[in-house]
Amino acid sequence: MTSAREAGAPTGGAGRRLPRLRPFRSWTLRSRVVLVVVAMLAVLGAVIGTVSVFALQNYLMQRLDGQLTSALERGQHAADRIYGDQPTGPDVIGIVQTPGQQTGTFGVIRSGEMLLYPVILSERPKTTSPDQPVAPQRVPIATTALLSLPSDGHPRTIDLGPTLGEYRVAAVDLTNGDSVIIGLPLSDVNATVSRLTLVIVLVTLAGLVFAFLLASVVVRLAMRPLERVAGTAEQVSKLPLDRGDVALAVRVPEADTDEHTEVGRVGSAFNRMLGHVASALTARQASEQKVRRFVADASHELRTPLASIRGYAELTRRSPHELPSDVTHSLGRIESEATRMTSLVEDLLLLARLDEGRELDRDPVDLTLLLVDALSDAHAAGPGHEWVLDLPEEPVEVVGDAPRLHQVLMNLLANARVHTPEGTKVTAGLRAEGDRAVVTVADDGPGIPEELQASLFERFARGDSSRNRATGSTGLGLAIVQAVVQAHGGEVTVVSEPGSTVFTVTLPLAPADSSADLLTAAPIP
Template sequence: MRLPALRRPRFPLTLTARLVAVAVLLVAVTALAIGTATTLAMRQSLDKRLDADVADTMRTLLGPGRGGPGDFGAGQEYGTLYAGFLDDGPVKAGGQVLNHDEDDRGPRRTSLTDDQLDALSGLEPSDDPQDVTIPGLGDYRVLVTDLSDGVAVVGLPCSDVDATISDLVRLELLATLLGVLAAAGVGFWVVRRQLAPLREVSATAHRVSELPLGSGEIQIGERVPERLTDDRTEVGQVGAALNSMLDHVESSLAERHRSEQQVRQFVADASHELRTPLATIAGYTELARKRPEATGTALDKVETESARMTALVEDLLLLARLDSGRPLVREPVDLSRLLIEAVDDARVVDPDRSWRLALPDAPITVEGDSARLHQVVSNLLTNGRKYTPAGSTITVTGTAYGFTVHDDGPGFPPELAPRAFERFVRGDASRNRAGGAGLGLSLVEAIVHAHGGSVSLRSAPGDTVITVALPGAPQDRNSELQSDA
């Protein structure tokens, strides 16, 4: 069952709007809570005061020295109500309310209507004031008291209390509205100011996204300013992370560009290396066709050039196999004998240089592929022969778990030494036959790593050392452990 895709909001809220909305909501909720509590407290206080006034009015109207229940006396507020309900007598119920005279002649007493008396007649005597709605008069707070011959009801209107509470609520709503508007304005300004560094970080990211990063040498000069990379702040963490990412992207792009340049250089070198023997083969083939008596010489040359091409192709295939992780042969190899044979061969091939060999008394045995290890030694000796002048001394020294090759030639250029084992890197920048395709040291490193060993280079004028470390044969390690014990 395919779930429906979520619809994107037409007007998405920004982080600024969300933070301001939260701040405004908190202010509004807080103001409403305070206003509600204030209103309830004020209502309770005013109700208590009104109840006290109702009780005082009851004592005043029924107290000694009055002319009767209908005698309101001086000092009573407008709206004061009195009603009496008798058990016996010609008149069962009656009452009056103190009103303001329309002609401004002072208080005026108005008799209660039957409907008004009916609204009061159902009240039970109690020591606590009660709420009642009287037709034509509104809400009242009344106190019902037992008399010897009936019931007396005294009340005061709730209009003043209601008006006070209404004014208070309006004032609170106005204050809340002003507070919300002020919170929105101040919050918007503060949030915008606090998020300004985040917008600056975003602007940096946008500028980087507009850079052409597809090809060629890439340099990303855009960075988040140092002041916005403090890890102690959230924005600083984002800025520092963006700078770290840009550094990584820049180094990766530089590595990609360098790799592309190396591949181009390799293609050019390989094309040159293959074009030369192919041209030679084509030339001698044409020579043999035109001059049959030169066929033997031509075939010898074709064979030589074919061997050169075969060696180059085999080197490339070997690198590909090593890159794919194909395991090599694992067997004990007499490294001492292998070094002796390689140095003897070098002396025969190149008598113009001094070849020296230093081996420990005990045979050196390592675990690996004999043919590939012989290729490692041969490549290193060939490299020393190619890039040292005649008369140089090349010394091979055997160690417990490998060997070193030292020469007193000019050494590697400083800018080339860190990349000497990379593929397609050549010590001779010109494309000549002696320079090779730049795969010799790459093969050395790949073969040594496939054996679980390591290779390193230290080069200075007159002192270049390549160190190869290889794992020893298992039986040799056991013998050493037993001898140590």
């Protein structure tokens, strides 16, 4: 057997196997609808949120770039005014202190491969007057990106190091050949975009939870009519429609048959189908009742003339006058066929009465004694077979009709005797399993063809030469076995292959308080 580890299945502590998720196609319709609705809202929320974030970020970047362009122009004019065409001096502060520059403005002069005195306008102290100039501060920066920055005035995003972070910077040339670089911080833009992203994520998650709960309630309410239709179908599926009186009164409620809705059309169509099925079953029941009544009446009426035929034939053969040999033979054949026909009529009459549901006797019956008697009779009728009896130490008792149960055992043993060759070993067994009594009749004969096993208990069933029926069998023996066993609340099955055929009869055991004093059966000598 493949272990959970070999099969790739996840396992929990102490070797416990974790449950697997069912495939999507096996989910209920309600679960799939809720999942699809929530998934669609999640995708829609993600798209709307992404577009909103990028749109806001693009707007803020464009506004910052406009501010940076203005700051760069002011810085360039200030640098040209301060330095003119002279070499750059140490006073870079005047560039970022030019009127109009906002707090956080970064400025530096690039002269050849050097960056001279980078400064940034500090935020105004809280105790400082609004009219007081903001003091610039000299700060350390990452020089590599600024040295390679083109002097085209086009804004670019550069990380100026852990102290300043990301800045939007641009550079232009001065009249003395140097370049001035002006930058504005991206911290406000990034903070605004991050805050909007967080808000969108939280609102989307809250909306998905609310949508899940709302969709679950709405879908549950919408699916109730379909669940009622399914409940009606399940109730009908449990009805015993194959036998007995058929009362198909189950219908989909009228409220669920509105043909303006999809579920209503299903419910209405299902009700119409149930109506057609009920009509067909009623017609079938009426036809079966007629046939059963005819068979019962015909069987009952045939018993008297058949008895008369047998009586006259036997009386004629016993006449004191000597009869010709051919007449004697003919009378013997008439008597024999009348006897066979009487047996057939009796079997048909029994089946008809069982089909009509006539009550059987309900008395305590010792199956051990019945099996001993039945096997003794079978041994006398078929001495060429080997008969074996397998009984438990304690008697097994059921509640039922003793003559009918005796007939079941006789028919099973006769079936094994008639349809197997001499020398076949036939074993009749009895045991108690739980609350059931189990009777088995097994033989090691040629077996029953597989194609015949499905119809073996039907009336007038005939087998092939492997279990020859040309021995006077009526084909009703196993049908009577099944009918009697079912009337007692039991069942009969058969398993057969060449060299082994086992008929198994199970019957409910008698309650403990109905037990009587039972005789212990002696084995057959």
